[in-house]
C-alpha cells in the first residue's frame with residue numbers, strides 16, 4: 001500500500017504557510033488532496049471542456065431542452081433523494097457569508113437555523129483567505145473559535161444550539177494555484193471540500209450535524225455525478241458510511257435548470273436538495289445566450305424574481321425537489337440594512353419581506369439572508385407561513401413548466417443610462433475590492449458579490465454587443481460604454497482612499513464591456529492579480 005510519504009511526492013505548496021496553518025496542511029490531509037486530485041482532476045477538466053462545446057452549440061442557435069437520454073429518470077416517480085440529515089430538517093433561515101473569523105462567529109451567533117460558510121462568491125480566493133478560512137472552520141466545528149479584536153470579544157453563544165454549518169467550496173471552474181499535484185494546480189473545489197471534509201467529517205458528526213456542503217455553478221448532471229464520486233471516495237477514505245455527506249446544489253445556471261431531476265438523482269444518497277441561486281442564474285442566462293439578441297434584458301433592477309423566466313425556474317425547482325423528498329431552498333435578496341436613512345431602510349426591508357413572503361408561499365422550505373439584521377425579518381415570515389419544519393409535502397402538482405417557460409424572456413423594462421452607470425459602478429467597485437482580497441461589499445446599499453457583479457458586467461457586454469438604444473435615445477456602442485466607464489472610474493477613484501485599485505479594475509473592465517472579450521468568469525479573469533505563486537516547496541518539507 002502507498003505510504004503518505006510516497007503519495008506526497010509531487011505535491012507542492014507555494015502559498016505562505018504560517019504556524020497556525022500547520023494543523024490544516026498536515027501530511028495526511030495533503031495526501032488526501034493528492035488522492036482527490038489524481039482520481040478526479042481528469043474528469044473535471046473533461047467536464048469543463050464539455051461546457052465549451054455546449055456553449056458553441058448554443059452560439060450556433062441550438063437552445064437547450066430537457067435531455068432525451070435521461071427521460072426515464074425524470075419520468076420515474078419512484079426514486080427519492082436522501083431523507084433530511086441531522087441539523088437539516090428545518091432550515092428556514094440560512095445566513096451566508098465569507099469565512100473570516102469575525103463573520104464566522106457572527107454568523108453562528110445569528111438567529112438562524114443554518115450558516116453557509118462561503119469559500120465561493122463572497123470570498124476573494126487569496127491564499128490567506130482560503131487557508132485562514134479552513135482554520136476558522138476547523139475551530140468553529142470544535143467550538144473553539146472565540147477571539148478578541150481590539151477591545152471587542154467575539155465569543156460563540158452558549159444559550160442555544162448553534163446553526164448547522166454548511167460549507168460552499170469553489171466551483172469546478174476555479175483552480176487553487178498555490179497547491180500543485182504532479183505539476184498541475186489542484187481544483188479549488190477539491191481543495192476547499194477536501195481540507196474541510198478531511199478535518200471535520202468525524203468532528204461535525206460528533207457535534208450532532210455532519211459534513212454538509214453547498215455545491216455551486218454546475219452546468220449538468222454529469223458534474224453532479226463527479227461530486228457524488230468525490231463524496232463516495234472521501235467517505236470511504238475516512239471511514240464514515242456512504243450517505244453521511246449532504247450536498248445542496250445551487251441551481252444557478254440555465255443549463256442545470258433543464259437537469260434538476262437528474263442532478264438530484266446523481267447525488268440522491270447525498271442530496272439535501274436544491275437552491276435557487278438567483279443571481280448566478282441571471283448571469284448564466286445572459287452569458288449562455290449572449291450572442292442571441294432575443295435574450296437582451298432590461299436594467300438589472302427590472303430583472304426581478306417575478307419575471308417569466310425566473311418565476312418558471314422557481315416553480316419547477318420547488319416541484320422537482322418536493323417530488324423527490326428534498327428541500328427546495330430560496331435565495332438571496334440583495335438589500336442590506338441602511339443605517340443612516342430610516343425611511344430608505346424601511347423601504348429596503350419591505351423589499352426583503354416581500355421577497356421572503358413570495359418564497360414561502362411558492363413552497364420553498366427556507367431562504368437566505370446576507371446579514372444578521374435580516375434574520376428576524378425572514379424568520380418572522382417563515383414562522384408565520386410555515387408552521388411545520390419544512391413544506392416537503394407541498395407537491396405543487398398544479399405547476400406545469402416546460403422549455404418555453406424557462407426560456408421566456410418577456411421581461412418588461414427599459415435600458416437606461418442610469419442602469420448602465422449603476423452596472424459600471426457595481427462592476428468597478430466589486431472588482432476593485434476583489435483585487436484587494438475582499439469578496440463581498442456593500443455598494444449603493446446592496447450586497448454585491450461575484451454573482452451580482454457578473455450580472456452587471458454581462459449586461460454591459462450584451463447591450464454593447466447588440467447595440468441597444470437606451471430609453472433616453474442613446475445608442476449603446478463601444479465608444480459610449482468606454483466614455484461612461486471613464487467617467488465612473490474617475491468619480492469612484494476621486495472618492496476612494498489612496499492606493500485604491502480602480503484604475504486596474506477599469507483596465508480589466510474595459511475589455512469586458514465592449515462586446516468583444518468575454519471572460520467566462522470575472523474571478524478567473526482576475527485570479528492572477530491575487531495569486532503570489534513563487535517558489536513552490538515540496539509538501540513533504542512542510
Ligand SMILES: CC(=O)SCCNC(=O)CCNC(=O)[C@H](O)C(C)(C)COP(=O)(O)OP(=O)(O)OC[C@H]1O[C@@H](n2cnc3c(N)ncnc32)[C@H](O)[C@@H]1OP(=O)(O)O
Nearest residue numbers: 096097103106107121122279332370371440441442447451
Ligand atoms: C449571490 C450569492 O452568492 S449570495 C451569498 C454570498 N454573499 C454573502 O454571503 C453576503 C455576505 N454578507 C456580507 O459579506 C456583508 O453583510 C456585507 C459585505 C454585504 C455588508 O457587510 P458590512 O458592511 O460589514 O455590514 P455591517 O457593517 O452592517 O455589519 C454589521 C455587523 O454584522 C456582521 N455581518 C454582516 N454581514 C454578516 C454575515 N453575512 N455573516 C455574519 N456577520 C455579518 C459584520 O461583521 C458586523 O459585525 P461587527 O458589528 O461585529 O463588526
Ligand SMILES: O=CC(=O)O
Nearest residue numbers: 277278279280451
Ligand atoms: O449563489 C447565489 C446566487 O444567487 O447566485
